[in-house]
Amino acid sequence: MIDTATASAFFTSGISQVIGALLFILLAPLVGGIITGLDRKITARMQGRVGPPVLQPFYDIKKLFEKEKMVVTTAENFWVFAYLVFIVISGMLLFANSDLLLVIFALTLAHVFLILGAYSTGSPYAHVGAERELIALMSVEPMIIVAAVGLYMVTGSFETYGIIVSSTAPILLIPCLFIGMVYILTVKLGKSPFDIATSHHAHQELVKGLTTEFSGSTLGMIEIAHLYELVFLLGFLFLFFGLAAPLIGIVVIAAVYLLEIFIDNAASRAKWQFVFKGCWAITLVLGFLNLFALYFVR
Amino acid sequence: MLDMLCFLILFPLIAALLMLILPNGNARDIIVKIAALITAAGSVYLFIETFGKGIRYVSIGNGTVDLIVFVAELVIALFIIAISLKFRKYIVTALGAIQLAFVLYLEYLMHSGVLPAAGELFADEFSMIMTLIIGLIGGIICVYSVGYMRGYHEMHKDVKDHRKLFFFLIFLFLSAMYGVVYSNNLVWLLMFWEITSLCSFLLIGYARDELSWNNAFRALMFNVLGGIAFSAAILYIVAVIGDFGYLFMDKLLASGSAVAIIPAALIGFAGLTKSAQYPFSSWLVGAMVAPTPVSALLHSSTMVKAGVYIIVRFAPIYEMTYTGMALSLVGGITFLIASAVAIGQSNAKKVLAYSTIANLGLVVACAGIGTEAAIWAAILLIIFHAVAKSLLFLSVGSVEHQKHSRDIEDMTGLISEMPKVSVMMLIGIAGMFLAPFGMLISKWAAIVAFIDAMKPFGAVYIMIIAFGSALTVFFWTKWMGKLIEVRHPKTPLAREATPQEMFSLYFLTTLTVLATIFFPLISYDLIIPYLESLGSAVPVLLSSGDIITMFIMTVTIVLLPLSMAYFSNGRTIKGQYMSGRPVDAELNFSGSLGRTMKTDISNYYIEEYFGEEKNCRYGIVISVLILAVLAAILVYTFTSGAVL
Numbered sequence: 001m002i003d004t005a006t007a008s009a010f011f012t013s014g015i016s017q018v019i020g021a022l023l024f025i026l027l028a029p030l031v032g033g034i035i036t037g038l039d040r041k042i043t044a045r046m047q048g049r050v051g052p053p054v055l056q057p058f059y060d061i062k063k064l065f066e067k068e069k070m071v072v073t074t075a076e077n078f079w080v081f082a083y084l085v086f087i088v089i090s091g092m093l094l095f096a097n098s099d100l101l102l103v104i105f106a107l108t109l110a111h112v113f114l115i116l117g118a119y120s121t122g123s124p125y126a127h128v129g130a131e132r133e134l135i136a137l138m139s140v141e142p143m144i145i146v147a148a149v150g151l152y153m154v155t156g157s158f159e160t161y162g163i164i165v166s167s168t169a170p171i172l173l174i175p176c177l178f179i180g181m182v183y184i185l186t187v188k189l190g191k192s193p194f195d196i197a198t199s200h201h202a203h204q205e206l207v208k209g210l211t212t213e214f215s216g217s218t219l220g221m222i223e224i225a226h227l228y229e230l231v232f233l234l235g236f237l238f239l240f241f242g243l244a245a246p247l248i249g250i251v252v253i254a255a256v257y258l259l260e261i262f263i264d265n266a267a268s269r270a271k272w273q274f275v276f277k278g279c280w281a282i283t284l285v286l287g288f289l290n291l292f293a294l295y296f297v298r
Numbered sequence: 299m300l301d302m303l304c305f306l307i308l309f310p311l312i313a314a315l316l317m318l319i320l321p322n323g324n325a326r327d328i329i330v331k332i333a334a335l336i337t338a339a340g341s342v343y344l345f346i347e348t349f350g351k352g353i354r355y356v357s358i359g360n361g362t363v364d365l366i367v368f369v370a371e372l373v374i375a376l377f378i379i380a381i382s383l384k385f386r387k388y389i390v391t392a393l394g395a396i397q398l399a400f401v402l403y404l405e406y407l408m409h410s411g412v413l414p415a416a417g418e419l420f421a422d423e424f425s426m427i428m429t430l431i432i433g434l435i436g437g438i439i440c441v442y443s444v445g446y447m448r449g450y451h452e453m454h455k456d457v458k459d460h461r462k463l464f465f466f467l468i469f470l471f472l473s474a475m476y477g478v479v480y481s482n483n484l485v486w487l488l489m490f491w492e493i494t495s496l497c498s499f500l501l502i503g504y505a506r507d508e509l510s511w512n513n514a515f516r517a518l519m520f521n522v523l524g525g526i527a528f529s530a531a532i533l534y535i536v537a538v539i540g541d542f543g544y545l546f547m548d549k550l551l552a553s554g555s556a557v558a559i560i561p562a563a564l565i566g567f568a569g570l571t572k573s574a575q576y577p578f579s580s581w582l583v584g585a586m587v588a589p590t591p592v593s594a595l596l597h598s599s600t601m602v603k604a605g606v607y608i609i610v611r612f613a614p615i616y617e618m619t620y621t622g623m624a625l626s627l628v629g630g631i632t633f634l635i636a637s638a639v640a641i642g643q644s645n646a647k648k649v650l651a652y653s654t655i656a657n658l659g660l661v662v663a664c665a666g667i668g669t670e671a672a673i674w675a676a677i678l679l680i681i682f683h684a685v686a687k688s689l690l691f692l693s694v695g696s697v698e699h700q701k702h703s704r705d706i707e708d709m710t711g712l713i714s715e716m717p718k719v720s721v722m723m724l725i726g727i728a729g730m731f732l733a734p735f736g737m738l739i740s741k742w743a744a745i746v747a748f749i750d751a752m753k754p755f756g757a758v759y760i761m762i763i764a765f766g767s768a769l770t771v772f773f774w775t776k777w778m779g780k781l782i783e784v785r786h787p788k789t790p791l792a793r794e795a796t797p798q799e800m801f802s803l804y805f806l807t808t809l810t811v812l813a814t815i816f817f818p819l820i821s822y823d824l825i826i827p828y829l830e831s832l833g834s835a836v837p838v839l840l841s842s843g844d845i846i847t848m849f850i851m852t853v854t855i856v857l858l859p860l861s862m863a864y865f866s867n868g869r870t871i872k873g874q875y876m877s878g879r880p881v882d883a884e885l886n887f888s889g890s891l892g893r894t895m896k897t898d899i900s901n902y903y904i905e906e907y908f909g910e911e912k913n914c915r916y917g918i919v920i921s922v923l924i925l926a927v928l929a930a931i932l933v934y935t936f937t938s939g940a941v942l
Contacts, residue, residue: 068870069868069869069870070869070870070871070872071869071870071871071872072871072872072873072874073784073787073871074862074865074866074869074871075782075784075862077861077865077869078858078859078861078862078865081858081861081865082858082861085854085858086854089850089851089854093847093850097843098843098844098847099742099841099843099844099847101742101745101746102733102742102844102847102848102851105732105733105738105742106733106851108732108733108771109732109733109851112732112771112775112778115775115779116775116778116779116782118779119778119779119780119782119783120782120783120784121783121874122711122783122784122785122786122874122885123874123875123876124874124876124885124897124899125874125875126874127779127783127899130779131776131901131902134771134772134775134776134902135772135902137768137771137772137775138768138769138771138772139768141764141767141768141771142761142764142765142767142768143764145745145760145763145764145767146760146761146764149745149749149760149764152749153749158746159843212875213874213875280765283764283765284761284765287761287764288757288758288761291756291757291760291761292754292757294757295753295754295756295757296754
């Protein structure tokens, strides 16, 4: 749809990387906030409520930063801040044409920081949340790596711009990997039934799990990081479509997100064993079959 | 050049002999430090002297040396037979006897021919990397041992003091490692190889109780098995190929797969035993009964590194063969399963042992594939693993001296008691699996290398590494978490470890950080030239964009701690949420009938999935099956002459 030659000329210039990175830093929280706001609105409608204004996520974050700065240990802020910084960096790298594998590793690093933040509080509830977040991380990691490899095998590039200027949409060759990514997206977004570490819902057997001890501006940083991460994840899914089918891509991703909201509201939380086994089974079956098949298509 | 190579082999040997004479005391301790320093300095000097000069050969050209080598191999085999008879380990006796027969038969065959005297020793970029690993890390472990062993004997009154023998063996070990790395003549290499087996046997059995001897004999059994495979490779060259020239590694490697695949596979098998791959891995886990510096030595700079070194050397022969793929699959399976087993362990040294096995598995997996990119990844893995793993072992050793436990659960909140050691341990752990530290770069390189491996089997490797890395993240992160999980702050210890120990830890921490920062230079100046010397075009392995990305991450990591200054001001500190009020700072609470209930938080070990016994059994079964296929491939190659 878009002239790929012009596009690649633009994307190979260094300036596009700077623009990409800056746009992500500035716009991602706005976009992420609006999507989250819509999410809450649609969720409310599904439950027969009116729901908060679309801009509610921003009000919430503003309020968090006005609260008293209360902590269990000052170290927790350091880890949470490091989490936020590395979520921003991994998104920035994704939108600035970096190697996709390095981007994924930066994202893993960010989550390790968050988990360490929960550990550093020495709280039993946060501890259980941290362990469960770690299980969630272990559950999704293989699929993301396999997806990155799949994108490379189809487009011949690990660099994100190289992937999106591909003349055929990667999803045509790696549909199973896309399905796998959608499956683990539920875990990544912390939505039911896979919200094992912490959750936005009221039903909470682990108090607030991972985020039990975080309040005020500390929690505010986590909320901002979530906005960035949401845009990061949707951006990652867009790689499956690229500039070969941008509109279809946006429509499909929107549909996927609606599906996530629906599942979130329709399902109750699963046991972590199920989350772990499910993600790994999906990765093993869909991931392996699709990668294996690619060797014959290429 | 000649002087330096010989010096590095001979100097530790002389130091070793000196250790046998010197009595325990300050004088010996100082001499240990000086000898370690000279060894390390010699390694650095050789590195600088040969830097950028490519491959060089040294000829000794003297029949006497060959005679010494023969006698040494004879003595080793006889010693193995004697000691195993004494302890009634008859399997080892049998293996030793086979080894002896091989050595004698080999000597008989070689007696009639004349060995061309050209370049018995050599050095290239890869040898130089190994030189630095052995010299710097091995040297620093010697320094650490001085303080540690004194404490060890204060702690373990029941263990008889054999420190003379201990330091003798440590230096002999270093000498033999240099020998392994510099030998071009495979017969010489075999001798050094056997010496490392013997040294590790005696060091593992240091405590001389039943458990130590049993574990030591298990190590010996597998390593002698490897030694037999190695001798078989040499016998094959002498008896079947019939050209003594091929006893020189450079000529053998240059001859290509058609000639060299069978000896290369046998030597690869020997490498598997030494680098503790499944089904042989149990010896390295058992080796943790030894004093901690021994574990550090075995895991980081010597022994297991000799195993992967030789496999990486022969990697070009394995490229695009089913033989190589079988070896590499054994490595891959080992990486996956050993990582899983590490999750189920709470003993810090066991976690480290399984992580070593796993990482070596990854090296073997890369080397078996044998493409330039794969060898590049393998060498990077060797470097980063050596540095970070030695740091981890030594810091665990220091914690053990203070807390009298090597259990990770007992390290809860260690950062408030032993802040310096804890931070260094955190850096070591981060060095094992997190961006932008070295190991992760190597993993990234391995993924890239695997994609193009032996189509369509690349998919298998990708799955192995994807799942394996996820497992790795789990067990390292929960360990890090335990270190920083402070329920209520304690006063830091005034003296966390002996000065020698602290010095060694600082040194290795610096090395871990420097290796991360300067890894592009290591790649351009050492690994790429080595790959080019293998004769084929080297693809671009590291783009400038990747370097910038990693640079951004490194700088951010360095700057982040500055934020602590901001976050430590103007905060209200409150206790943890406990669904009620705890009765003390340890979060214990009042139960019914006025009892105080203890709050205890433990990590997840998930034994139902990651149990040691079950997973190791899988590992052994699968790897034995793969080795059986390898044997079938070799028999087919031998009978038909076609390389698979």
